[in-house]
Amino acid sequence: MTKDHKVLPILSGIMTSSIFGFSFLFTKEALNTVDAVDLLGFRFGIAALVLIILQQTKVIKINYKGKNIKALLVLSLFQPVLYFIFETVGVSKTSTSEAGIMIALVPVVVTCFAAIFLKEIPSKSQLFFIFTSLAGVLCIIFMKDQGKESGSFIGILYLAGAVLCAATLNILSRKLSTSFKPVEITFCMMWVGAIFFNGVAFVKHGIAGDIMGYFTSLGDRKIWVAILYLGILSSIVAFFMVNYTLSKLEASRAAIFTNLTTVISILAGVLIRKEPFSIYQFIGGCLILLGVWGTNYYGAKKEKIDQLRDIMPQ
Numbered sequence: 001m002t003k004d005h006k007v008l009p010i011l012s013g014i015m016t017s018s019i020f021g022f023s024f025l026f027t028k029e030a031l032n033t034v035d036a037v038d039l040l041g042f043r044f045g046i047a048a049l050v051l052i053i054l055q056q057t058k059v060i061k062i063n064y065k066g067k068n069i070k071a072l073l074v075l076s077l078f079q080p081v082l083y084f085i086f087e088t089v090g091v092s093k094t095s096t097s098e099a100g101i102m103i104a105l106v107p108v109v110v111t112c113f114a115a116i117f118l119k120e121i122p123s124k125s126q127l128f129f130i131f132t133s134l135a136g137v138l139c140i141i142f143m144k145d146q147g148k149e150s151g152s153f154i155g156i157l158y159l160a161g162a163v164l165c166a167a168t169l170n171i172l173s174r175k176l177s178t179s180f181k182p183v184e185i186t187f188c189m190m191w192v193g194a195i196f197f198n199g200v201a202f203v204k205h206g207i208a209g210d211i212m213g214y215f216t217s218l219g220d221r222k223i224w225v226a227i228l229y230l231g232i233l234s235s236i237v238a239f240f241m242v243n244y245t246l247s248k249l250e251a252s253r254a255a256i257f258t259n260l261t262t263v264i265s266i267l268a269g270v271l272i273r274k275e276p277f278s279i280y281q282f283i284g285g286c287l288i289l290l291g292v293w294g295t296n297y298y299g300a301k302k303e304k305i306d307q308l309r310d311i312m313p314q
Helices: 003-030 036-056 069-092 096-103 106-118 124-142 153-176 182-207 213-219 221-248 251-255 258-271 279-311
Strands: none
Touching (some): 003 069, 003 096, 003 221, 003 258, 036 182, 036 221, 069 096, 096 153, 106 124, 106 153, 124 279, 153 221, 182 213, 182 221, 213 221
């Protein structure tokens, strides 16, 4: 693997975490004025439309001929359909910071799944730093100030469901990366999301006898800012980079970038939504960043050792 091939997946992971970190903020703001299902319909509708334009103008190439489309549809069921149902409802019932904190549990679940399903066994050093990162998450959760905005228990459960779906995406995308290009996986995910959430939104408004109500909120410019950010940056760009990173790095190494999302979501909540920030959140954020660095550093060392073992005579 060349130097660029080593650096680019890491840069991709950092950029993805930054985009996802701010996505909780935009989702939280948008949900103040628009229904959750409508927001998801707008988000993935914009994403699917942009991808079609890119395909028709030959900017991207999509070819599913002879490939396992059923497996790709199963991946799309978990992400975006189930994941965003859990995440959006969870975000609506918790704070921006708590949502990001819960999502930081993804690497721990991914590490367990990867060891079971992909036989990607992390080294002892990687495990240490993964759990260092987890310790940072737990520090933020259990040592938070009493005065901090706290979400409901049901909101935490919904976010836990999102964690399981995100971990499943990491495993399935890693497996499918051998036969699908990252853009092909992303294209399918966005179209499944667009069809499902817009379908549910139209049925909901139809039952209420208010089809035009689906379009009412689009008159608000603030909603368009959220839709464009969530639909283009947080859906197309971020998920393309997720699938690219997973095609280059082990699932457990790629997933650790999720913990950067926690730090960014806390900063967004504190600086923009004026949510309280404590010394425990600072300590927890430092532990999370240390875990991200250590997991990737020792993951790279493990990769070199594995490569040397492969070329050594038996």
